[in-house]
Amino acid sequence: MTSEQPAISVSGLVKRFGATTALEGIDLEVPAGVVYGFIGPNGAGKTTALRILAGLLNATEGSATVLGMNVRRHRKAAQARIGFLPGEVRLYGEATGWDNLRLLAALHTLAPHRQAEMIERFELSNEVLERKVRTYSRGMQQKVGIIAAFQHDPPLLILDEPTEGLDPLMQATFVELLEEDAKDGKTVLLSSHALSEVERTCDRMAMVRKGRIIFEGTLADVRSRALRQLDVVFRSPADLPWRDLPNVVDVEGTARHHLVTFTGTPNELLRLVVDLPVEDMTLATASLEESFLSYYREQPT
Amino acid sequence: MFGTLLHTAWRRHRHLRWSLSVGLFLMGLLLAGTYQVFGSGFIPDTVFQDSGLAKTFEAFSGGSVSVLSPEGWLGFGYVHPFTLMLLIAWAVASAATSVAREVEDGTIEFLLSRPVDRRVMLGARIIAWAAGSVVLLLADFLGTMIGILFFEALADFPLAGAVRLPLSLVPMLVLIGGVAFLASAGSSARSRVYAAALGFTVGSYFLNFAATLWDPLGPVAPFSFFHYVSPGEWARDGIQLGPAAVMVLLGIALFGLALTVIDRRDFSV
Numbered sequence: 348m349t350s351e352q353p354a355i356s357v358s359g360l361v362k363r364f365g366a367t368t369a370l371e372g373i374d375l376e377v378p379a380g381v382v383y384g385f386i387g388p389n390g391a392g393k394t395t396a397l398r399i400l401a402g403l404l405n406a407t408e409g410s411a412t413v414l415g416m417n418v419r420r421h422r423k424a425a426q427a428r429i430g431f432l433p434g435e436v437r438l439y440g441e442a443t444g445w446d447n448l449r450l451l452a453a454l455h456t457l458a459p460h461r462q463a464e465m466i467e468r469f470e471l472s473n474e475v476l477e478r479k480v481r482t483y484s485r486g487m488q489q490k491v492g493i494i495a496a497f498q499h500d501p502p503l504l505i506l507d508e509p510t511e512g513l514d515p516l517m518q519a520t521f522v523e524l525l526e527e528d529a530k531d532g533k534t535v536l537l538s539s540h541a542l543s544e545v546e547r548t549c550d551r552m553a554m555v556r557k558g559r560i561i562f563e564g565t566l567a568d569v570r571s572r573a574l575r576q577l578d579v580v581f582r583s584p585a586d587l588p589w590r591d592l593p594n595v596v597d598v599e600g601t602a603r604h605h606l607v608t609f610t611g612t613p614n615e616l617l618r619l620v621v622d623l624p625v626e627d628m629t630l631a632t633a634s635l636e637e638s639f640l641s642y643y644r645e646q647p648t
Numbered sequence: 649m650f651g652t653l654l655h656t657a658w659r660r661h662r663h664l665r666w667s668l669s670v671g672l673f674l675m676g677l678l679l680a681g682t683y684q685v686f687g688s689g690f691i692p693d694t695v696f697q698d699s700g701l702a703k704t705f706e707a708f709s710g711g712s713v714s715v716l717s718p719e720g721w722l723g724f725g726y727v728h729p730f731t732l733m734l735l736i737a738w739a740v741a742s743a744a745t746s747v748a749r750e751v752e753d754g755t756i757e758f759l760l761s762r763p764v765d766r767r768v769m770l771g772a773r774i775i776a777w778a779a780g781s782v783v784l785l786l787a788d789f790l791g792t793m794i795g796i797l798f799f800e801a802l803a804d805f806p807l808a809g810a811v812r813l814p815l816s817l818v819p820m821l822v823l824i825g826g827v828a829f830l831a832s833a834g835s836s837a838r839s840r841v842y843a844a845a846l847g848f849t850v851g852s853y854f855l856n857f858a859a860t861l862w863d864p865l866g867p868v869a870p871f872s873f874f875h876y877v878s879p880g881e882w883a884r885d886g887i888q889l890g891p892a893a894v895m896v897l898l899g900i901a902l903f904g905l906a907l908t909v910i911d912r913r914d915f916s917v
Binding site for chain 1: 652
């Protein structure tokens with residue numbers, strides 16, 4: 348793979364399970380060295396797409412390439428460079444944590460040279476790892492799953508709902524880990540329906556809905572499309588040409604109190620206000636969640 | 649990697665393998681031990697033949713060797729429903745765990761997202777099952793041999809004949825294993841593996857049983873693989889290569905199909 352090549356390239360990906368279509372022609376490029384979010388509600392097709400990339404499912408149509416290798420034709424070679432965390436971590440319950448980690452390490456072609464570091468980061472004691480996995484809590488199993496995905500230090504990580512079951516401290520540890528790995532040039536594709544997680548960790552993102560990608564871009568792009576509100580209270584009645592501005596969607600309020608709903612940046616709106624006597628003004632910054640929902644609702648079903 | 653997969657598969661069924669081996673050892677010993685009681689002096693052969701019992705035992709034991717002879721009695725032990733049950737339990741449990749249970753438990757996602765050749769993974773599990781089958785047959789053979797050595801009525805039983813008794817089951821086990829592993833490779837539920845392997849074996853058993861006892865069904869007997877399973881004849885007459893080769897080749901073809909299926913199928917839990 349050359350440095351210009353995307354780490355993940357997906358073209359016209361379709362997946363059908365009998366009469367059900369899970370993916371309806373996805374095109375996606377994940378640049379190398381970024382943390383990329385794959386977001387959408389349950390049943391949108393995120394997990395199906397990630398399973399195809401991990402070599403667990405075969406696409407019905409289209410192709411998927413990771414690190415320059417077609418995952419169907421060169422499955423084993425591609426898997427050797429991927430760290431995969433399934434959406435629901437299910438380990439061998441009758442085996443200990445150590446046994447699970449050792450087995451998964453032995454089945455990889457890369458040496459697990461980050462294993463000790465990961466165990467320390469995620470605070471799994473030797474005593475815990477010597478217990479059978481069936482005695483583990485959901486969070487502990489998730490930690491073992493994350494360690495198993497990262498222990499070989501693969502150049503590409505595909506993580507399905509990685510922070511599920513982790514407590515806030517461990518979530519913070521996980522975010523730190525992603526930031527460090529991204530700085531080291533690794534590529535991370537993570538799916539989530541927790542938008543705050545995507546907001547904290549991702550450089551770019553794709554939104555999936557009903558098996559289609561409805562948005563691809565940066566978080567700033569999402570926000571720029573979201574509805575925001577400028578709330579201004581003037582000292583005296585003011586008549587401003589808000590509706591002449593192309594990004595203004597709605598204007599409400601009274602002669603003194605203006606509530607302006609708009610999209611994109613507020614620069615043009617602020618220029619109208621700057622010479623007038625303002626008593627109070629607030630600019631509501633849309634959270635990613637609001638932006639996402641606003642964007643999501645706009646899309647035709 | 650293959651060594652790790654083989655070791656894991658071998659360890660996984662150690663308790664089952666041990667308990668089934670004990671059962672088969674006792675079965676071998678029991679049949680050898682009971683020949684003293686049910687042997688040639690028990691019922692005069694003419695009475696046995698005239699009573700219809702001979703045909704009933706033939707239906708149970710397979711082949712034309714009289715159950716009152718040492719070969720027939722010991723051979724009967726190798727196709728006794730209890731012996732078959734233990735051997736089938738081994739094949740079905742090994743096959744069901746190899747893929748279908750991993751899908752049910754969800755562990756398959758971790759396993760097959762590693763750079764593991766799916767055919768190598770299944771191949772290791774097939775080899776572990778085959779090695780376990782050898783252990784089980786050896787346990788049965790050991791029980792039989794101890795019986796032969798300790799009970800006077802079987803003192804003249806030839807060693808070569810005794811060795812051919814467990815060998816006669818190998819083609820049948822390859823065939824049942826092929827069906828069970830193919831069902832597991834293509835399915836996501838253990839119950840389907842049980843249904844396929846048990847349905848095939850039990851159906852075949854009763855087809856042969858009914859065809860042997862009831863003349864109008866006689867022509868369909870060759871469609872049951874049990875028609876070709878006759879440990880008594882193997883012990884008395886030697887290896888019956890033709891039917892054995894057909895069953896082994898068919899079984900190997902099913903294993904080959906299982907390896908193709910697992911390589912191409914989807915895995916989602």
